[in-house]
Amino acid sequence: MKLSSVCVLGAGSWGTALANLIADNGFAVSLWDINPERIRALASTRTNERYLPGLELSPGIVFESDLGRAVEGRDLILLAVPSHAFRSCLTSLRPFLPVSPPIAWGTKGLDPDSGRLLHEVALEVVGPDCRLAVLSGPTFAREVMLRLPTAITVASVERSFAPAVAELLHNDYFRVYTSEDPIGVQLGGAVKNVLAVATGVSDGMGFGANARAALITRGLAEMMRLGEAMGAEARTLMGLAGVGDLILTCTDDQSRNRRLGLGLGKEMAIEEIKAEIGQEIEGILTARLIWQLACRLRVEMPIVEQVYALLYDGVLPREAVHNLLLRDDRKPEDC
CATH class of the missing domain: 3.40.50.720 (NAD(P)-binding Rossmann-like Domain)
Structure with missing residues (x-):
């Protein structure tokens, strides 16, 4: 062709x-x-x-x-x-x-x-x-x-x-x-936007590099679980469209989703952040959709859950962090 x-x-x-x-x-x-x-x-x-x-x-x-x-x-x-x-x-x-x-x-x-x-x-x-x-x-x-x-x-x-x-x-x-594998490529591009909000919040609150690395790594685990449930190939999510895009959007301030999280972590109002960025922030809508998808498929995505709670339920950043740190179901790291 x-x-x-x-x-x-x-x-x-x-x-x-x-x-x-x-x-x-x-x-x-x-x-x-x-x-x-x-x-x-x-x-x-x-x-x-x-x-x-x-x-x-x-x-x-x-x-x-x-x-x-x-x-x-x-x-x-x-x-x-x-x-x-x-x-x-x-x-x-x-x-x-x-x-x-x-x-x-x-x-x-x-x-x-x-x-x-x-x-x-x-x-x-x-x-x-x-x-x-x-x-x-x-x-x-x-x-x-x-x-x-x-x-x-x-x-x-x-x-x-x-x-x-x-x-x-x-x-x-x-x-x-x-x-x-278009399913894996699409999932990677969608889920990373939500996880970039989470790492932005962490950095906005001054939690440092350790927390950022943990969120990226555990966020990747969430992406992989959802991908498995939807028939995506694991190697796709470990490639450019998955972990590659995840690293980029979670670590560089050119990412609008990360900048949204940074503003939320500094206790800025969401409308103020949106006005400052002045462009589409896909993670806002995608957080709701990915959380609903995870619930429907019974896939555990605690980071996505807390981003959804921040954006739609009025949960404060410190409360969201508290909810993540105090989760009881500590499993083997590869889960």
Whole structure:
């Protein structure tokens, strides 16, 4: 399978960086956003000053505010929209799609209405004949724009599709690995957002490196338990889309989810933190969805439980830490 042109949907930081990467690689790429004023500004300035200030965009990107024109003639549709907009974006896209449309996404999260993984939403909205791939891993958009070394995973159950998508992205600064485990890749990208909130809270409260390392390690155990219950491969969660993304978002302040936790740990109000960050914070919605999923599958996820309690039940950070430290069920470390 050979792909040579792409439409990227969503002109936030990640969508812009992906479009720029694809243009860097010499492929035709259009970038669409639901906000026409944003597209006009991008086309006029050739920069995304809101999300990636000061970084010039490739002259190869074609900016489109009309969805039909944006996707016309493109070999691949690549969604980079927030998880809450994923279903509605696909629904709007459906009239313009060919038979067996090739669709990929870099969205990290679950469907807010059903709690389902995004590949299930795509199959429901677009139909069972669509070819699907998900890309995820330890990636900050600004570093991709700066052409700093980065590695990700692209996963698809269709053996030839993931390598075709990978070829659009791979170059000497952006390495792409392929996988046939989209469930594991999606779970890793979703759960790490919740765990990054937890480590941010710990650091915001001044608990130090020991606590951060413990939360990352035990958070990985929670991710692995949920993955096992959902049929993900353990090696996927031990790779870039799992532990790799987990380490990145839990340790670097470019992570919006970590910054949310830092603010909560310093007793800032959540609305104040959201206003300060000024971008989508996927961990807020994902905490509820992952906790509900864990309850439904009877998977023990105490760190996720306490993040949910912080965000939705009004539990204070010190109380959440107290609840974690005083848990009675101390098991062997590999549980």
